[in-house]
Amino acid sequence: MTYHLLHERRWRVAIALTAVVAAVYFGFILLVAYRKPFMGSLVAPGLSVGILLGALVIVAAWASTWYYVWWANRHFDAEITRLRGENAK
Amino acid sequence: MTGVVWLLQAAAAPAAAVAGSAIGKPNVVSMAFFFGFISITLGITWWAARRTRTAEHYYAAGRTVSAGQNGLALAGDYMSAASFLGIAGLVSTSGFDGLIYSTGWLVGWPVVLFLIAEPLRNLGKYTFADVVATRLRHTPVRIAAALGTLTTVLFYLIAQMVGAGSLIKLMFGLSYESAVVIVGVVMMAYVLFGGMLATTWVQIVKAVLLLSGAFLLASMVMAHFHGSPTELFAAAAAKYGDGVLAPGKLVTNPLDTISLGLALMFGTAGLPHILMRFYTVPDARAARTSVFYATGLIGTFYLLTFILGFGAMVLVGPEVITQFDKGGNMAAPLLAEFLGGTPFLGFIAAVAFATILAVVAGLTLSGASALSHDLWTSIVRKGEARPEEEMKVARAATLVAGLLAVVFGIAFKGQNVAFMVSLAFAIAASANFPALVLSIFWRRCTTNGAVASMLFGTFATLALIALSPVIQVDILKHESAWFPLKNPALITIPGSFLVGIITSLLTRDAPAAAGFDEMVSAMTSGSRAH
Numbered sequence: 001m002t003y004h005l006l007h008e009r010r011w012r013v014a015i016a017l018t019a020v021v022a023a024v025y026f027g028f029i030l031l032v033a034y035r036k037p038f039m040g041s042l043v044a045p046g047l048s049v050g051i052l053l054g055a056l057v058i059v060a061a062w063a064s065t066w067y068y069v070w071w072a073n074r075h076f077d078a079e080i081t082r083l084r085g086e087n088a089k
Numbered sequence: 090m091t092g093v094v095w096l097l098q099a100a101a102a103p104a105a106a107v108a109g110s111a112i113g114k115p116n117v118v119s120m121a122f123f124f125g126f127i128s129i130t131l132g133i134t135w136w137a138a139r140r141t142r143t144a145e146h147y148y149a150a151g152r153t154v155s156a157g158q159n160g161l162a163l164a165g166d167y168m169s170a171a172s173f174l175g176i177a178g179l180v181s182t183s184g185f186d187g188l189i190y191s192t193g194w195l196v197g198w199p200v201v202l203f204l205i206a207e208p209l210r211n212l213g214k215y216t217f218a219d220v221v222a223t224r225l226r227h228t229p230v231r232i233a234a235a236l237g238t239l240t241t242v243l244f245y246l247i248a249q250m251v252g253a254g255s256l257i258k259l260m261f262g263l264s265y266e267s268a269v270v271i272v273g274v275v276m277m278a279y280v281l282f283g284g285m286l287a288t289t290w291v292q293i294v295k296a297v298l299l300l301s302g303a304f305l306l307a308s309m310v311m312a313h314f315h316g317s318p319t320e321l322f323a324a325a326a327a328k329y330g331d332g333v334l335a336p337g338k339l340v341t342n343p344l345d346t347i348s349l350g351l352a353l354m355f356g357t358a359g360l361p362h363i364l365m366r367f368y369t370v371p372d373a374r375a376a377r378t379s380v381f382y383a384t385g386l387i388g389t390f391y392l393l394t395f396i397l398g399f400g401a402m403v404l405v406g407p408e409v410i411t412q413f414d415k416g417g418n419m420a421a422p423l424l425a426e427f428l429g430g431t432p433f434l435g436f437i438a439a440v441a442f443a444t445i446l447a448v449v450a451g452l453t454l455s456g457a458s459a460l461s462h463d464l465w466t467s468i469v470r471k472g473e474a475r476p477e478e479e480m481k482v483a484r485a486a487t488l489v490a491g492l493l494a495v496v497f498g499i500a501f502k503g504q505n506v507a508f509m510v511s512l513a514f515a516i517a518a519s520a521n522f523p524a525l526v527l528s529i530f531w532r533r534c535t536t537n538g539a540v541a542s543m544l545f546g547t548f549a550t551l552a553l554i555a556l557s558p559v560i561q562v563d564i565l566k567h568e569s570a571w572f573p574l575k576n577p578a579l580i581t582i583p584g585s586f587l588v589g590i591i592t593s594l595l596t597r598d599a600p601a602a603a604g605f606d607e608m609v610s611a612m613t614s615g616s617r618a619h
Binding site for chain 2: 003039044062066068073
């Protein structure tokens with residue numbers, strides 16, 4: 001493992017997560033634009049599909065940042081510490 | 090967002106004293122909270138000024154801000170009065186549609202985290218131009234980056250100042266001009282004397298006040314509905330029809346909405362006053378963690394505003410809210426008055442004022458850093474400025490940026506500045522974001538490529554906005570516009586990437602290619618971080 005490989009691994013994770021967030025958000029926007037009656041239908045009294053999905057977009061944004069920070073703190077930082085140790089020898 | 094600022098603009102109409110409300114009349118409680126906030130923040134500024142001795146203190150708070158503090162400060166920089174009053178107002182009058190804005194304002198944050206925060210912290214010193222210039226030729230990159238930064242900050246600042254003048258006039262009954270001048274003077278006191286350390290703590294105080302105010306207000310709303318949000322939504326639907334729970338009139342042209350969505354998603358990662366915050370933390374790990382906190386805080390805030398909007402709809406009623414202000418901006422203050430009387434109204438009014446001050450302070454500091462660090466120090470002085478001089482130039486630049494904010498704020502009185510915030514996001518997304526990504530992640534990127542991308546992003550966005558319906562139809566009253574979209578991001582973001590890539594492929598930049606591996610090591614390991 002070198003800094004370069006580590007950089008590329010981080011880049012792949014970053015791009016994949018960006019794509020997921022973009023898909024979730026633009027999926028929501030497209031539903032709002034093209035499926036208005038569906039978004040207005042009620043799942044429970046007072047709760048429409050639109051409100052539920054909108055709240056889920058916010059939750060998905062949280063979850064994606066949580067996952068990235070967990071991944072980076074656990075794997076990325078550990079590799080960097082190991083590489084620094086190797087380079088110091 | 091366009092709508093939200095338009096709402097603030099509509100607030101310029103005088104609030105005829107509607108019977109039974111203290112809105113628009115200064116009262117003891119709001120004045121007490123207001124002066125309390127000013128004294129505390131000026132106290133912080135005095136404390137911070139004694140700790141601000143070098144340019145590193147002035148721009149980056151000595152890199153001593155913790156991840157938790159920076160998370161709050163990022164949230165403070167981002168949660169504007171437009172999002173608090175505007176979104177609550179939009180929800181109170183049209184229900185579901187407010188949620189479309191809330192999600193858009195939030196999804197930029199994961200992008201900041203994944204692509205920008207850590208490389209920025211490890212490669213840069215004070216501005217995002219530091220990062221783009223890492224392995225490229227400094228002078229052209231800094232000039233182009235400063236242009237993008239200053240354009241973004243200017244439009245954002247004008248929108249905030251005009252919103253501030255209208256809002257304070259509406260809430261406290263002050264004249265528009267005196268409101269703008271007060272905001273300008275207090276904000277400059279923070280930035281000029283206390284630099285980034287004071288600005289950061291003003292953001293933290295403001296974020297805590299705003300979040301606790303919104304939380305308190307939402308809890309009081311929920312108490313009326315047995316703590317169940319769906320019971321609140323059902324009450325709204327029973328009173329105003331199921332339509333309030335469904336998409337309404339906001340999205341008429343899907344392409345427009347997607348274009349605005351792109352600007353929001355990638356614009357946050359190019360906002361200079363947000364990017365600057367990553368230099369205040371000690372390392373990349375703290376930068377990373379701070380975005381996680383900020384995303385949580387901002388998301389919670391938008392969920393709370395959604396509750397506040399529906400609470401105002403049911404408890405106050407859109408017919409009363411629009412009597413005070415057609416756009417609905419007074420929904421949250423009226424709700425506060427309904428639930429907690431004049432004292433609570435005073436508290437919420439002071440929170441809204443603190444919100445404006447803090448956002449304007451952050452913007453001014455980032456504008457000043459582009460003027461002094463990118464233009465003066467790196468170009469006039471070729472990067473050899475003496476530390477004492479760097480501080481003097483920084484403060485002079487702050488004075489210039491602050492004065493411009495006041496002058497433009499007054500000059501744009503009564504203008505529809507709606508398009509300016511979406512323009513700021515579109516420029517940030519097109520001029521700043523693509524060049525950052527290309528220079529960090531693509532070996533083949535050349536100086537000419539990055540510069541061409543930034544220049545194209547700035548000028549193409551400005552040109553397309555000038556040709557768009559918001560200028561041609563809404564302001565110039567022409568029959569039609571040359572360019573169909575209200576926000577140009579759908580064209581300009583891919584355009585900037587394309588221009589950057591093609592120009593890079595057509596030009597040679599041996600030092601840039603040679604410096605790539607060293608840059609990758611530095612940004613991954615943090616070995617060269619300041």
